[in-house]
Amino acid sequence: MPIEVTLIDHTKDPIRALYMAYRVCYSALTPEQVLARIADERISHEKMLEFVEARLQTGHMSPLEQVVFEFGISGVSRAFSHQFVRHRIGISFEQQSQRYVTYQGGEFPYSVPRTVQQAGLADDMAALFAEAGALYEKMVAAGVPAEDARFLLPNATNTNFKITVNFAALLHIADLRLCTRAQWEFRKVVSLMRAAVVRVAPELGRTLQPKCGERRMGYCDEDYDAWEACPIGRKRPHKSDLFNLYNAYRRGELADLDAADMELIASE
Ligand SMILES: Cc1cc2nc3c(=O)[nH]c(=O)nc-3n(C[C@H](O)[C@H](O)[C@H](O)COP(=O)(O)OP(=O)(O)OC[C@H]3O[C@@H](n4cnc5c(N)ncnc54)[C@H](O)[C@@H]3O)c2cc1C
Known part of the structure; x- marks a missing residue:
């Protein structure tokens, strides 16, 4: 069975929901007043987007829980599902039962x-x-x-899910499960979730990246051997290399360095 991921529903206007959530924190206006300004377009969609995108660069995460996505997921293995249901926060799972569903004729779907x-x-x-x-x-x-x-x-054996996940949890899951160290099936499922979110809310979908992505941490914190073996590692620095550079900078050693020296530091 092929893996299928379907976006069933989502918060009606994710950008407005996030704008409202963040704005209420930082504004003297009441939520009703903010809403009225959105309704009469004193606050445009572009303005909301700009504000939300700036907040997405910060560590203020809890407003992201106010946007949710519902997915149907099918054709995944129980090897996948054991890993999936380990996520505890901000995600709610319903999974096809092997108690209440009896396979007929001894035939069960599998990957x-x-x-x-x-x-x-x-x-x-x-x-x-x-x-x-x-x-x-x-x-x-x-x-x-x-x-x-x-x-x-x-x-x-294949299994099916109906899940609801908030955007903060989805970012965390993408951090871990789009990483090349995650299992292929998990990476595929999260890639399909990402594609579905990009279709309805591109500005949010684009931020669903592995944790080393430029919209996430921007560096790898896995072990060094794994980083060296990773194709994305050619583009994203490893945490220890960044600290080596930073420490060299603090010691005043970078002023006279040329590109070859910089490479040497990075490989330490
Ligand atoms: C590459 C990879 C390999 C793995 N290998 C193994 C393995 O060999 N064996 C194994 O058992 N598991 C393994 N796991 C699963 C892993 O241990 C976690 O169970 C999984 O990542 C889900 O937990 P989480 O904390 O990341 O996310 P969630 O459970 O979704 O939690 C999200 C975040 O909420 C916070 N949080 C959650 N619960 C608490 C709490 N009780 N107290 C305080 N803060 C909390 C934490 O900040 C957490 O990161 C692996 C995961 C990955 C990505």
Whole structure:
């Protein structure tokens, strides 16, 4: 089954919602007065956008919780879902049950990783799962409840979600799960979420980046070997290199350095 991510619904006007949330913090006006100025266009959409984009550069995060996105997610594996539901804050999950949904005819949908296909082992995987499916069917026919027959099912078994996530949580999830260190399936799901948000609120969607993105921290804080192995690492500095440079600057050592020296410091 292919992975599908559908944006079901979202806060009606995300930019206005964020503008209101931030503005109320920083203005002598009441929310009603701010709203009236938006309604009669004394505060234009462009002005709201400019204000919100400036706030997005800051660490003032809690207003971001006032914008929510609802997604349907299907065709993902239980290997993925184990990781997904570890996120605890700002996200609400409903997941297809293996207790209340009984697979019919011993057939359950599952995902085959590309690496397994490339290794020429997809047929072996299918044969093993067919055996598991047949035994599952036999158990169900013998009166074993689905909640117990499912003990046979592999991590590859597909599952479906309906989730609601606020924008602050989505930024955090993108920080971690768009990183090249995250599992491929998670990266794919979050990329599809990002694409869906970009379509309805491009200014917000663009900020959904791995944590090293220029709109996020801007540097990598993973271990150095991982940074060296990462294709994005060619564009984003590692935290320790930045500190080496900063310390050299504080010691007054940068004034006489040429480009080759700078590279040497970066590789320390
Ligand atoms: C590359 C990668 C590898 C991983 N490998 C493993 C692994 O091998 N084994 C494993 O078990 N897990 C692993 N995880 C999952 C990881 O440990 C977390 O469970 C997952 O990232 C979700 O937790 P979170 O804190 O990031 O986010 P959330 O649970 O969504 O929380 C968001 C933020 O809220 C705050 N917060 C949340 N709960 C609390 C609290 N109780 N107290 C104070 N602040 C809180 C924190 O700032 C947190 O970052 C991995 C994750 C990644 C990205």
